[in-house]
Amino acid sequence: MSLHEDAVLTLKGYEGVDGEQRALRDVYLEHLAAHPDGMYKPCRAGHVTGSALVVDPSRGRVLLTLHRKLGMWLQMGGHCEPGDATLEAAALREAVEESGIGSGLALLPGGPVRLDRHPIPAPCNWHLDVQYAALAPAGVEAEISDESLDLRWFPYAEVGAVADTSVVRLVEATLARL
16 A cells, blocks of 8 residues: 555544544545645645654653744654655654654554644645654653754643644644543
């Protein structure tokens, strides 16, 4: 099965928590139906990305990265690569690469936590982000990567003070799933 086919199956299985999430799922599916290259960065109409919010439930905190290009606190994530077999694999790979947590990081079962579509600068138009949650082993240390300006654990209640609405919604959706 190709990554494109996996994404379609993943999205078809995503029920969403409300009408807005289900409508967004349909936008993603329409995009993939119209763009066989819609999983990868060269697709100028937009492309699917995979991300994961790293959560340490034992300490009530999430790990965010200060994105080098955007200067914003975000969850780990990025572009799909040809070696990614599934959307889950892409999101987990990004979480491992950007967090430095290699051992014991595992995606929360049940598939994507939410979807977030956001505009990006030309030549592309959109990131169609499929967002997962990754559970970190208790007390694990994170290690900053070249893609980040900073990497920091934040208590759940402090995320709204440092991150935008999309990250806050991802935290809320993740906590509802835990």
